[in-house]
Amino acid sequence: MLAVAAVSIDPSDPLAGLAVGEQPEPTVPDGWTTVSVRAAALNHHDLFSLRGVGLPPERLPMILGCDAAGVTGDGTEVIVHAVVGDPAAGGGDETLDPKRTLLSELHPGTLAERVAVPTRNLVPKPASLSWEEAACLPTAWLTAYRMVFTKAGLPAEGGGTLLVQGAGGGVATAALLLAKAAGHTVFVTSRDETKRKRALDLGADVAVESGARLPSRVDAVIETVGAATWSHSVKSLRPGGTIVCSGATSGPNPPAELTRIFFLQLSVLGSTMGTRDELAALVDFLDRTGARPLVDDVRPLRDARASFERMAHGEFFGKLVLTV
Structure with a gap:
């Protein structure tokens, strides 16, 4: 074959x-x-x-x-x-x-x-x-679904705020589309102006250059970039917020930022792929909402x-x- x-x-x-x-x-x-x-x-x-x-x-x-x-x-x-x-x-x-x-x-x-x-x-x-x-769906989209819906701790009824680092990547794009379909406010970053514009066309509320100040601090961050964006991710969270990390494409050893993490009681969660039941839930979510x-x-x-x-x-x- x-x-x-x-x-x-x-x-x-x-x-x-x-x-x-x-x-x-x-x-x-x-x-x-x-x-x-x-x-x-x-x-x-x-x-x-x-x-x-x-x-x-x-x-x-x-x-x-x-x-x-x-x-x-x-x-x-x-x-x-x-x-x-x-x-x-x-x-x-x-x-x-x-x-x-x-x-x-x-x-x-x-x-x-x-x-x-x-x-x-x-x-x-x-x-x-x-x-x-x-x-x-089975890899990037399932990974994003688990990060946004299972790990990030966003309100189930929508209304949360989410930062997606590295617009344009497979997981990042999926996270943006899923979070918007669920009714959340989504900020994205990218070094590439064209990718920032594409993200806005897909529904991102704000797109900024990597490392730039956001309009407000967020409830959760979707982190797949690693060392290049880690400090910005930590500094972008509200007290009690959550970073969900499923990759480190720019390097696996970011600065720890431990003082800010413990002082603001931030959570850092790892996430890899997803379960068969989460894939079924993702398929049902797309079927119901029309997100694609x-x-x-x-x-x-x-x-x-x-x-x-x-x-x-x-x-x-x-x-x-x-x-x-």
């Missing part, structure tokens, strides 16, 4: 190990099923894998991809949850299972004509979502290299999708 795989590891040139071509059909263990993929989306996780992060050479070749929507053997339209873990081992949350993994780390991923997944990982796709939109993922580009699976090149160079705003 046609698939996109990592065939070698190169930390300095990740695309050198990318191959688009024939790969073996997936094996289907007990309790798993096969999904015929209709659309799949790219994530920075795919580039990390090509650099060898979480993917040792002995597992190569490995089909890449965490995000997909497709059809089961009986014709059911589904969205694939990428976290392979035991909810019981994590106290009801499979993301806390010490042995949890993502598709494309230990098991072949979604950038293929077919993918095998645990049956419990399937979430019904509503007719209101296109294949391309549905394929965007921003799709930057759609190409056929055989043209995956062009999409990977765009992702590697940061030349996108929203999600890059491949169709089968």
Whole structure:
């Protein structure tokens, strides 16, 4: 079957190990099923894998991809949850299972004509979502949903204030659209004037240059940038506010800001991916509210290299999708 795989590891040139071509059909263990993929989306996780992060050479070749929507053997339209873990081992949350993994780390991923997944990982796709939109949800959008709705502590009825650092990234864009659909005030930052304008077009209430003063302090911050924005995130919070962090693209060792954190009783929470139930809740939220993922580009699976090149160079705003 046609698939996109990592065939070698190169930390300095990740695309050198990318191959688009024939790969073996997936094996289907007990309790798993096969999904015929209709659309799949790219994530920075795919580039990390090509650099060898979480993917040792002995597992190569490995089909890449965490995000997909497709059809089961009986014709059911589904969205694939990428976290392979035991909810019981994590106290009801499979993301806390010490042995949890993502598709494309230990098991072949979604950038293929077919993918095998645990049956419990399937979430019904509503007719209101296109294949391309549905394929965007399992990684960046699920991560953002957990950050905004489960972790940030914003009022359930709306009316909270949220700062999203680094407008334009997949999680950041999702967080902006989800928070606005829920009725919150959203400030965003970016070094790029074009990205700030795009964020305003998507509904951001205020867009400022990275590090600039905000109109007011916020209830929560969505932090995926790390060292470059950390001090601004801490200083932007009201007393008792919360930073939710799911990444550190600019560096993993930001200044601690401990004095401000304890004096203002701030909370700093880590967040990674989301549960199968949170993915189902995200799908229901989009179905009810009409909020939709921003799709930057759609190409056929055989043209995956062009999409990977765009992702590697940061030349996108929203999600890059491949169709089968």
